[in-house]
Amino acid sequence: MAFGFATTGDEVVEAFKDRVIGKTFLITGPTPGGIGAETALSLAKADPKRLILAGRSQQKIQPLVEQIQKEKPNVEVSFVQVDLASLSSVRKSVDRINSVLAGDKIDVLILNAAIMACPYALTVDGFESQFGTNHLGHFLLGNLLLRGDLVRSRIVVVSSSASERKADYAFAPLKDISYDHDKKYDPVQAYTFSKSCNNMYARRLARELKPKGIVVFSLNPGSIITNLQSYMTEEVRNLAIEAAKRENPEFEVPVRKTLQQGASTQLCAALDPSLEPESGAYLDHCQVKEPAVHDGHAAFADQVWELSEQLVGEKFPF
Template sequence: MTYNAQTGASQLVADLAADIKDKVILITGPSPGSIGAAFAEAVAAGQPALIILATRNPSKVEPVSQSIASAHPSVKVRTLELDLGSLEKVRRATDDVNSWADVPVIDVVVNNAGIMAVPFELSPEGVESQFATNHLGHFLFVNLIMAKILAARAPRVVIVASDAHRLQSIRFGGVNFDDGKVYNKWLAYGQSKTANMLTALALANKLGKRGLLAFSLHPGVILTHLADHLDAQKEFADLHALEVTQGNREAKDEMKFKTPDQGAATSVYAAFYPGLKDHNGAYLQDCQVADPWTQCVRPWGTDPVEAEMLWKLTEELAGQEFSY
């Protein structure tokens, strides 16, 4: 079966139902109207054993829980309070997950939550907020529940990155943009998305021998609430100007939008498609392994040396080592 940019999550779930059935799936950031919600609602049709909705505000995802319960009453749904912007709160959430005796195994984790192009702010631990929320919080969360992930028969970790990684490699000498003095919201977003790609690659390299598959992906451009805080006309004009300054050929491309169902499709593909076993650590786009030339894959997002460097930096920022 060949999938592409027009493929929807619902189509993939129908095709991959046997690979979804009876699994325990955790997704971060499944707020209503998001691609995370589209993913959760689509995957429920595959009859997983449990869907865990991890969110900063549990009451906010109640409509998603109700939607799943209404359409698929046999599928269990559990909500987890998870604030990725605070390492203390991430640890609190992982303590909760690890205490669930009735959930000994988590088959699939989809790191979907994120923020985009926000004003400069530091996390409670003093890390630039986009890097902290999109990367650091997810890194710590996944590694602290890794025992339950590795207990699965065919564990997968999926990380929603973005083709915006083309904007910025990892600033190993200053992820905080000199404490905001040289901060650019789009470069900071790009850095966090590069970090997502490198984390998936590092997980594959470190834990592939123990059966873990890890992938990052670009979901496409989808109209969700992620950009509600932006003055779209001004901010995307600034983004275009930045692309021109950097010499990115993507600056000439017309922005093509996807529906939420199409936007969630590559996450479903990454989480369940059986044909990806020979591509561990890959970056995916449009339900396929992304092509570096035609689908905007920068080498700094796929370099194993940079992946290992980022792992060590992130351990330092998290104050905890994970030696696999």
Template sequence: MNQYISAGYLWEELKSNRLAKYGAVTAATAISLVLLRKWIGGGVCKSRVRLDGKTVVITGANTGIGKETARDMAKRGARVVMACRDLTRAEKSAAEIRMSTGNGNVVVRHLDLASLYSVRHFAHEYIATEDRLDILINNAGVMMCPYSLTEDGYETQFAVNHLGHFLLTILLLDLLKNSAPSRVVNVSSIAHKGGKIHFDDLNFNQTPYDSLVSYRQSKLANVLFTRELSRRTKGSGVTTYVLHPGVIRTKLGRYVEMRHPVVSALLSAPSILLMKTPKQGAQTTIYCAITEGLEKLSGCYFSDCKLMEPAPEAKDDLAAMRMWDVSAKLVGYKEED
């Protein structure tokens, strides 16, 4: 009898030790995951700046980090203009933002960055109906989409991610100057590193189209545009910043999912742990838009709410000037515009 009692006691002890070890491992794993998520989440904009009386324009504000940026600007009291292609989704998002922030001064206007006509129409209508523009956030974009040309005949990623925003910014530049101090914030990507501007083949007419090569080109163009815009607006009261938001759980990567569904499914679970939420991804945009004292860093590149070093290719002043001249020619911009 004592043997059975001893054996049972020992078994219970073993189970208890195993459970204790299992519990310790589980707790350690949970803590590690929390710390990992906090690290992946990156920096947080801690500024309490209010934007009452200010007007903010955000492209692609109906979803993802654009929507979270719009929500934050609205919370701070700004008049928020959501410039979006899909008006139905945009109106739904605007209604949600009005309700969650208590700010009824959130409006939607149509903007299709794949159409230079649409960009011009938006800008002209904005200038005719609005009296100021304090912050322009060029947020919208497409990522690694299949090869296609816009109605203007330009490769889609380069047209949407760069050319549309380039034209929009220069058309609104006088209003930005009149509202100074004002800011232009361009959402780029760490993918600009390794990118190259194919000045002689921007549309991939001479070389096979590669969606990643095209995406990197468009994101490098964002950084070069920011650098040259900063040089051209020096002393005007307009400052400009470019940023990498992080790897975000948004619909931006939908084309990758469509083309490689099996890979996407296999990676989806672990990738969730390694990606920022849209709210986390919006933090650097918000930081660049409102943080006081950034004026001396106009033209610079940021990530995780910190000043970062861009790729060497992004610091080429001659390439930046050439990018401006080529872009102006492609969009048909002249000084009298």
């Protein structure tokens, strides 16, 4: 089956159900109405052993837990509290995840949670919130799980088409991740930076994990209406389109996807065996994509990794 723009998450899971049944998946940020939750619902249909749903608020995610338990009572569903904007919370969550696993491993780790184009704010550790939540929290979570030998085969990092910008724009905040303490903050560029860091984390991690046989992908899920867009006022949307046209000569306003279509690319990244030789790649519409504007991004992979190690206060030599 040829997967593309219109492919649904259910179609991907049906095609690779043998890679779901009896397996354990962890998804961050599976808030109902978002692509993380849609991914969990699609996976549940193929009888995984366990779904671990990691998020800030049990109250928000509990309806999803109950829906899966009702529809697929044989699937073990667990909520694990984690606030990606708190490095302490991330560290504590690893112990909780280890407890839920009870000696098992995560077959596929899906780093899906994100915030988008929000007003300037700091995480509890003092980092700009989009960078701290979208990249740094996931960097620490993924690496701690790997250090504990808790991931078996795949890591999926959900990025965005917002990463498809010229390298000097996408990585300019590396010079000052505080944005001069808000004086030079641009919510659109900060989102691009966080998502470009997601891609570089996946690229560097793929290199690190090659000897272990664990594959890693980043991806653009597409343009989907979810609560992620809660800060996308008309003004911010116009700024985003202006930046996209300026920083990507090939930019076209994306056609909207449904939630099911939006879940498909991360499910391909999680399940499709034909992608294994492409570890480290960026996917779009379920396929490997190499945007011309990504030329030059790879040069920042090591810098992003080393800065992230410095900020979380730990080295991760895999």
